[in-house]
Amino acid sequence: MYVPTLALQVIKYNEAHTSSPIALDGIMVGNGVIGQNTGQNREKIQVDYLHGHSLYDDALYEDIVAECGDFSHESQKCDNLITKMHDQIGRVNIYNVLGDCISSDSKSDIWKAPPSKLHLNVSAGPGGRGPVACIDGGAGAAYLNQDNVRKAIHTKSVEEIGEWHLCGGSLHYHENWGSLLPNYKNDIIPKTRVCIFNGDADACVPYNGNEEWTRGIGMAVKEEWHPWEVNGQVAGFVTNYANDFTFITIKGAGHMVPEFKPVQALSMFKRFINNQPF
Numbered sequence: 001m002y003v004p005t006l007a008l009q010v011i012k013y014n015e016a017h018t019s020s021p022i023a024l025d026g027i028m029v030g031n032g033v034i035g036q037n038t039g040q041n042r043e044k045i046q047v048d049y050l051h052g053h054s055l056y057d058d059a060l061y062e063d064i065v066a067e068c069g070d071f072s073h074e075s076q077k078c079d080n081l082i083t084k085m086h087d088q089i090g091r092v093n094i095y096n097v098l099g100d101c102i103s104s105d106s107k108s109d110i111w112k113a114p115p116s117k118l119h120l121n122v123s124a125g126p127g128g129r130g131p132v133a134c135i136d137g138g139a140g141a142a143y144l145n146q147d148n149v150r151k152a153i154h155t156k157s158v159e160e161i162g163e164w165h166l167c168g169g170s171l172h173y174h175e176n177w178g179s180l181l182p183n184y185k186n187d188i189i190p191k192t193r194v195c196i197f198n199g200d201a202d203a204c205v206p207y208n209g210n211e212e213w214t215r216g217i218g219m220a221v222k223e224e225w226h227p228w229e230v231n232g233q234v235a236g237f238v239t240n241y242a243n244d245f246t247f248i249t250i251k252g253a254g255h256m257v258p259e260f261k262p263v264q265a266l267s268m269f270k271r272f273i274n275n276q277p278f
Contacts, residue, residue: 003029004180004188011191026193026244028272031205031255034213038179042209043071047085049206053097056088093134094203096254101134137166185217193244195272199253199260200236207249214239214247228278235264238278248278 007027014021034040047068051061064085068078093101143149144164150157188194196214198207219241227234228248236249250257250264258265271278 001033001035001177001180003027003032004183005177007188007192008183011187024192026195026272027188028195028197028269030197030257031199031202032196032210033205034181034184034210035177035179036175038181038213040209040213041071043068043082045206045209045212046203047082049203049208050085050089052208053201053203055092055097056085060085060088091134092203093254095135095256096199096201096260097203098201098252099254099260102136103134135166141165181213181217189217189219189243189245193246193272193275195246195248195268197248197250197257197268199255199257200249201252201260202255204255211239211247211249214241214245217245219243219245230264230267235261235267240278246272246278 004027007024010022010024014024047061047064050056051058060081064078064081067075067081071078091101093099141164144155145158147157155161184194196210198205198210200207221239222242223238223240225237225239227236228238229235234251236251236253238246238248240246248268250261250268253261253264257268268278270276
């Protein structure tokens, strides 16, 4: 949400200050959400993604498709099947389904995992099931809870605002934006280069959902889905659209692409800033 909304502010400023514009040549958004009320079928996207990564069996997938359909009408049987799906998946890291689940900082009541399984329902409420319990935040917490560190970064002490830990819950946000799709289509893509990229091992913002909306936004396809390479190896796949609009996947990367595939991420970044083709 941060990059496109900031880009919108820059574009708005430039339109009002044509004599002194802020230089904006393009934006890159990695494994990014697109807001609420987008019209996307998020349940189907998740069900298809998780099955496509061999996290639950074919028989259950077929039952879910037969019972849940397009998920437009809820039923108890459909809910039971989705619960069974999460039970079959078990305790995986939804930010990197290929990696380990490391629970080194799970103090938050909101995001504590149950003792046996970590369901993938990221909207679960207090005591529910969320992704943070699989993130290795122990070192970060130990560092940011030191008095000298807090003083150096001008943050209040532990005594004043409590300890830092993942999704601590002390900040409360209010939604003031719906879908970003109209902004991408009408305001951002026509006025600057846009690259949407996804690590394909991320189940939190799965690539198939972003592939769907980038395709559905309606830009003419210049180059259909094809591999891109780094050091002679396939690094992922890319679709190029009109108006310098690009969708890219990075093979084997989780939610934060540079963390998992730094060489491929750097190559992608260099190509984008130098306006080189994928």
